[in-house]
Amino acid sequence: MSAAIEVHALCKRYGDFEALRGIDLSVHSGEVFGLLGPNGAGKTTTVEILEGYRDRSDGEVSVLGHDPARRELELRRRIGIVLQSAGIYGHLSAREALNHWASFYPRPRDPEEVLALVGLAERGDLSARKLSGGQLRRLDFALALIGDPELIFLDEPTTGFDPEARRAAWETIRSLKALGKTILLTTHYLDEAQALADRVAIVKDGRVLAIGPPRELGAGAADYRVAYRDADGALVEQQTDDPTRTLHELTEAALARGERLEELSVGRPSLEDVYLELTADADDPATLDTTDPAEPARESATRAGRR
Amino acid sequence: MSHTVGGANPVALSWRQYRLERRMFWRNPSAAFFNFALPLLFLVAGGAILSGRPHDLHLLVPAIAGMAVMSTTFTALAYNIVFLRERGVLKRIRGTPLPTGAYFGGVAANALTNTALQIAIVTVAGRVFFGIGWPRDWLELFVFVLAGVVCFAALGVAFAHTIPNFESTAAYVNAVFLPVVFVSFYVFDSKSAPAFLRNIAEALPLKPLIDGLYAAMVTGTGIGEHVSALVVIALWGAFGIVFAVRGFSWEQRRS
Numbered sequence A: 001m002s003a004a005i006e007v008h009a010l011c012k013r014y015g016d017f018e019a020l021r022g023i024d025l026s027v028h029s030g031e032v033f034g035l036l037g038p039n040g041a042g043k044t045t046t047v048e049i050l051e052g053y054r055d056r057s058d059g060e061v062s063v064l065g066h067d068p069a070r071r072e073l074e075l076r077r078r079i080g081i082v083l084q085s086a087g088i089y090g091h092l093s094a095r096e097a098l099n100h101w102a103s104f105y106p107r108p109r110d111p112e113e114v115l116a117l118v119g120l121a122e123r124g125d126l127s128a129r130k131l132s133g134g135q136l137r138r139l140d141f142a143l144a145l146i147g148d149p150e151l152i153f154l155d156e157p158t159t160g161f162d163p164e165a166r167r168a169a170w171e172t173i174r175s176l177k178a179l180g181k182t183i184l185l186t187t188h189y190l191d192e193a194q195a196l197a198d199r200v201a202i203v204k205d206g207r208v209l210a211i212g213p214p215r216e217l218g219a220g221a222a223d224y225r226v227a228y229r230d231a232d233g234a235l236v237e238q239q240t241d242d243p244t245r246t247l248h249e250l251t252e253a254a255l256a257r258g259e260r261l262e263e264l265s266v267g268r269p270s271l272e273d274v275y276l277e278l279t280a281d282a283d284d285p286a287t288l289d290t291t292d293p294a295e296p297a298r299e300s301a302t303r304a305g306r307r
Numbered sequence B: 001m002s003h004t005v006g007g008a009n010p011v012a013l014s015w016r017q018y019r020l021e022r023r024m025f026w027r028n029p030s031a032a033f034f035n036f037a038l039p040l041l042f043l044v045a046g047g048a049i050l051s052g053r054p055h056d057l058h059l060l061v062p063a064i065a066g067m068a069v070m071s072t073t074f075t076a077l078a079y080n081i082v083f084l085r086e087r088g089v090l091k092r093i094r095g096t097p098l099p100t101g102a103y104f105g106g107v108a109a110n111a112l113t114n115t116a117l118q119i120a121i122v123t124v125a126g127r128v129f130f131g132i133g134w135p136r137d138w139l140e141l142f143v144f145v146l147a148g149v150v151c152f153a154a155l156g157v158a159f160a161h162t163i164p165n166f167e168s169t170a171a172y173v174n175a176v177f178l179p180v181v182f183v184s185f186y187v188f189d190s191k192s193a194p195a196f197l198r199n200i201a202e203a204l205p206l207k208p209l210i211d212g213l214y215a216a217m218v219t220g221t222g223i224g225e226h227v228s229a230l231v232v233i234a235l236w237g238a239f240g241i242v243f244a245v246r247g248f249s250w251e252q253r254r255s
Helices: A043-051 A094-102 A111-118 A133-145 A163-178 A190-196 A243-257 A271-279 A297-306 B010-027 B029-049 B054-087 B089-094 B100-130 B138-160 B166-189 B195-203 B206-219 B223-246
Strands: A003-014 A017-028 A032-036 A058-063 A079-082 A151-155 A182-187 A199-204 A207-212 A224-229 A235-240 A262-267
Touching (some): A003 A043, A003 A182, A017 A032, A017 A182, A017 A207, A032 A043, A032 A190, A043 A151, A043 A182, A079 A133, A094 A111, A094 B010, A111 A133, A133 A151, A133 A163, A163 A182, A199 A271, A207 A271, A235 A243, A243 A262, B010 B029, B010 B100, B029 B100, B054 B089, B054 B100, B054 B138, B054 B166, B100 B138, B138 B166, B138 B206, B166 B195, B166 B206, B195 B206, B206 B223
Parallel strands (some): A032 A182, A151 A182
Antiparallel strands (some): A003 A017, A003 A058, A224 A235, A224 A262
């Protein structure tokens, strides 16, 4: 597999502040790569350097064989960008905007097809001012796809979506992957990274803390976890790198005492466990929002209570 | 700059951008009003005040024409650039293969069209309502309008860099536009203006532009008599271009 993006020792400084402190990663052609991390971790800075919006302070970067800092038209014809937030002309309809954007590219897709793909076919003639936030986000997708790019940057593409719109966006992203597109996705939703990404890099404070397929990410770090309830009903959790031995010892002892090990389980750390462990920050425990993105945390807490 | 690939010819792209800007302009009623109704209102109001004083009416038409050049370029571009920058439209465009020159070519041609339309309206209104003849020197009119457009368009883009957010655009623009217009009109009209005001007005680009338009539209004294006015406009234009390019920001100002 060839690399669509290569990043080596990437640094970015704003005055005394080091936003990126040596990022290394490579994104293979045809894969969905997720950049995961809390707000302020450096995800957007990294992506905007790759898109050609920002200059780097140090390091090597290659995007489809080009240095994005040189801002060549040739590169911009082959990439599509969904920014975290970007406006559009309020007095144009989605259809007009797509037709205009199509003229920038040598081999654009059919605007009608793209409108249908993002689910805006019926709203295509409405002026952008009259579209809802979710519909505008779909227009962002459509404008990024109109040039039929090989490589697509999605910066927090589903932030603010309701669950249904998120599923629809995920389907669009999967269909792009099925077409062989390479996708670099930033998100602070774990479930999104887990659902979409072939590989994930966890970023914090301008560094890559872990990189790999979401399922395997935890393997090296925290090993296995064995949990059960003891005779007093308290939950006991042990970490081990040899679960067979641990289980054997536990069950042997329990049998000898004539106890049952209630709720006995053996687990591998999930992406969430790895993420929370890696990004744990004593003075800021709430950097990650693991709740449903469409719901404020308060509300989902009360729901859980009701269940 | 890269060579042409597929449909991406920079001139064709510029033309498409221009047509898009025109379409959006007519769909925005407030922009259309400020561009077309306002100079006519000034003309009517000024005409009513000055009625029966033919000499002053002859001054009024080129003065309004000069103001129209400034409002369709300086004011309109400062507004537009700040709006598009703060809304993130410029950043989005920056991420596409639309060449920067093609984009600004379309935007500038749009402003130039508004200026030309306004000069035409003011000229026709001057003839119909105030009995002023057709411009005496069309070439001179063309040269001064073009110089004024380049100068004030560049200054408008440069000035946009100083405006921190869209909400304060009106305050920033009017803080420049209104004093410049008043001083220039006053000095242009009054022979007894104090010397320091006269010096200020002569050093700013609007009064020299109005002088040139007056010569072209009313007296017919040729460009040769007004080289110094052109030089002042050109110097401001050069200053504007340097700062328009140097300070240009495609993205929102972070506060």
